[in-house]
Amino acid sequence: xxxxxxxxxxxxxxDLDWTGPDDADCPYNWPLWKRLYMTSIPALLCVNVxxxxxxxxxxxxxxxxxxxxxxxxxxxxxSLFLWAxxxxxxxAAPVSENYGRRIVYLTTVPIFGLFTLGSGLAPNFVTxxxxxxxxxxxxxxxxxxxxxxxxxxxxxxLAGVVYPFYFVSPFLGPAFGPVVxxxxxxxxxWRWLQxxxxxxxxxxxxxxxxxxxxxxxxxxEKRTRNEKTPTRSxxxxxxxxxxxxxxxxxxxxxxFVESIVLFMTIYMAFNFAVFYSFFAAFPYIFGPGGHYNxxxxxxxxxxxSIALGCVVGFVGVVYIDRRTYPALETKYxxxxxxxxxxxxxxxxxxxxxxxxxxxxxxxxxxxxxxxxPVVAAVPFAVxxxxxxxxxxxxxxxxxxxxxxxxxxxxxSLLRYAFGGAFPLxxxxxxxxxxxxxxxxxxxxxxxxLVPVPWVLYKYGNRIRxxxxxxxxx
Numbered sequence: 490x491x492x493x494x495x496x497x498x499x500x501x502x503x504d505l506d507w508t509g510p511d512d513a514d515c516p517y518n519w520p521l522w523k524r525l526y527m528t529s530i531p532a533l534l535c536v537n538v539x540x541x542x543x544x545x546x547x548x549x550x551x552x553x554x555x556x557x558x559x560x561x562x563x564x565x566x567x568s569l570f571l572w573a574x575x576x577x578x579x580x581a582a583p584v585s586e587n588y589g590r591r592i593v594y595l596t597t598v599p600i601f602g603l604f605t606l607g608s609g610l611a612p613n614f615v616t617x618x619x620x621x622x623x624x625x626x627x628x629x630x631x632x633x634x635x636x637x638x639x640x641x642x643x644x645x646x647l648a649g650v651v652y653p654f655y656f657v658s659p660f661l662g663p664a665f666g667p668v669v670x671x672x673x674x675x676x677x678x679w680r681w682l683q684x685x686x687x688x689x690x691x692x693x694x695x696x697x698x699x700x701x702x703x704x705x706x707x708x709x710e711k712r713t714r715n716e717k718t719p720t721r722s723x724x725x726x727x728x729x730x731x732x733x734x735x736x737x738x739x740x741x742x743x744x745f746v747e748s749i750v751l752f753m754t755i756y757m758a759f760n761f762a763v764f765y766s767f768f769a770a771f772p773y774i775f776g777p778g779g780h781y782n783x784x785x786x787x788x789x790x791x792x793x794s795i796a797l798g799c800v801v802g803f804v805g806v807v808y809i810d811r812r813t814y815p816a817l818e819t820k821y822x823x824x825x826x827x828x829x830x831x832x833x834x835x836x837x838x839x840x841x842x843x844x845x846x847x848x849x850x851x852x853x854x855x856x857x858x859x860x861x862p863v864v865a866a867v868p869f870a871v872x873x874x875x876x877x878x879x880x881x882x883x884x885x886x887x888x889x890x891x892x893x894x895x896x897x898x899x900x901s902l903l904r905y906a907f908g909g910a911f912p913l914x915x916x917x918x919x920x921x922x923x924x925x926x927x928x929x930x931x932x933x934x935x936x937x938l939v940p941v942p943w944v945l946y947k948y949g950n951r952i953r954x955x956x957x958x959x960x961x962x
Contacts, residue, residue: 531594531639537689541686545566545567546670547666571906582637591702601628602691636655639652648886747956753900762910764795802874814826838876843939
């Protein structure tokens with residue numbers, strides 16, 4: 490009797506393991522320069538993709554005039570790009586858990602570049618937004634897979650130092666987009682925004698070509714094939730139904746059945762949405778006809794406050810980690826620290842977001858000097874980075890490299906869904922409620938979400954005990 494084929498389960502992987510803690514093929518044991526190089530690849534690509542999302546907003550007025558569409562319609566090039574980023578993430582991350590990280594990077598980035606080229610050459614608005622949508626979809630891989638790559642490369646001891654380099658990239662890229670785009674749009678026009686994105690893609694792809702595979706399962710299966718000693722997991726191909734379930738349904742399932750993923754994602758998604766609403770709110774407040782009547786170039790410079798806040802938030806997360814984690818490893822043992830201790834940064838940053846929103850809105854509403862609302866955006870960016878970095882570290886530590894990429898892809902799905910939606914109604918919100926009350930409404934919602942990291946810190950261990958997935962002890 491022949492048994493039906495089945496997908497290899499996690500327990501099958503015991504047939505494939507490192508030969509010991511000093512196995513040269515284990516990414517943990519690679520030379521430091523190689524691990525830093527591998528870490529820099531998704532970080533640079535993520536800056537590239539996130540820059541591509543926001544730099545577009547500098548050209549919305551020109552796009553609106555050239556294609557005879559409203560400003561809200563022109564923002565579809567931003568919203569559809571972000572929605573496609575979230576949709577693509579739920580496919581790219583589980584694919585990387587089945588076929589490896591390297592192939593995902595090297596196949597999706599060139600297609601991202603081709604659709605960026607199509608955006609720059611678009612003869613009409615429909616072509617532009619279609620190309621932007623597919624560019625976002627294929628650019629999503631670097632956003633969702635990078636967390637898994639870092640989990641492959643670095644032991645938990647160093648995660649709090651190395652991961653924030655990657656986690657800050659989805660925010661630094663957008664922050665610098667309007668800074669570059671503001672002056673570029675004055676000198677060259679909106680199509681040059683796409684050419685800058687394309688130049689970055691070409692450079693980053695050439696830089697990424699020499700990369701090695703980092704995912705344990707793929708490394709070991711390749712080594713097994715080379716040694717010609719096949720194991721059960723390397724011989725059996727999963728049936729199509731298993732592939733569908735693993736690649737398409739797993740992130741959705743984790744989002745709705747894993748409380749840690751759900752609540753942390755809702756909090757991170759709201760902050761991310763407010764962050765992207767600034768790309769509509771800043772032109773309304775600082776741009777021509779707004780409170781301060783800046784030129785496009787001057788208006789773009791206001792986003793430097795966001796970039797500064799991102800850097801400060803990154804430094805804050807690393808500082809908190811270095812002040813706390815070594816002592817925790819002494820107490821619990823190396824690799825045995827409960828994931829909840831990654832939430833310290835989020836607990837600190839949670840108070841900064843609502844305070845910043847109230848300050849930003851009412852100072853602009855009162856017509857205060859432009860420096861006041863600009864500086865007010867800094868603590869929001871600080872808190873946003875601290876919540877995001879700590880939350881993503883918490884999720885990765887809770888679910889490990891086996892399920893962590895899928896958990897983060899579920900997180901990306903909701904974050905980019907919110908981030909794409911908010912800019913479409915931001916201007917209407919601010920024009921109907923006024924700058925002060927519109928910003929305060931976002932601030933009140935932020936206040937409601939402040940307890941999320943605190944509650945997870947206290948009850949996270951109990952929640953993980955009921956997880957359907959392999960999580961940290």
